[in-house]
Amino acid sequence: MKIIVLFIFLKSFSAFSEDKFQQYRKNLALAPTNKEVCFLMIKDLENKPSDAKILGYLGAFTMIKANHQINPIQKLSSFNSGKKLLEKAIQQNSTDVELRYIRYAIQLSIPKFLGYNAELATDKKMMHNYLATSETALQADIKELLKVK
DSSP, X not given: OHHHHHHHHHHHHHHHHHTTTHXXXXXXXXXXXXXXXXXXXXXXXXXXXXXXXXXHHHHHHHHHHGGGOOSHHHHHHHHXXXXXXXXXXXXXXXXXXXHXXXXXXXXXXXXXXXXXXXXXXXXXXXXXXXXXXXXXXXXXXXHHHHHHO
């Protein structure tokens, strides 16, 4: 009995640690229409030890923050700050498909006049190639995103 309980505990722990970014991906979809979620994610990410993925998500939520601002100058400033963070994260780890997922999702959803859509095809191809590997929660999210366009 103790072995079964230990196995279940370890399995649930490994599943949690396996994809600690799933909640960020879910909130990425909610943040454009939910100001509270957007600002909570920014605050949470600013308090995390920085690595490329954390930096990428911080950049994405910072860009999304522009949706919740009224002043056009603040909107553009938030967008550009977030874009710099996301691009820096991708430079740090250019093979990370999750960072490409984030950028693809952002580029799909923003107005074309912002001129931030040059990497759509590259990111889409990288995500399609990733789908051929073992099944993960990220792959399910990628499949869902690729259905959009």
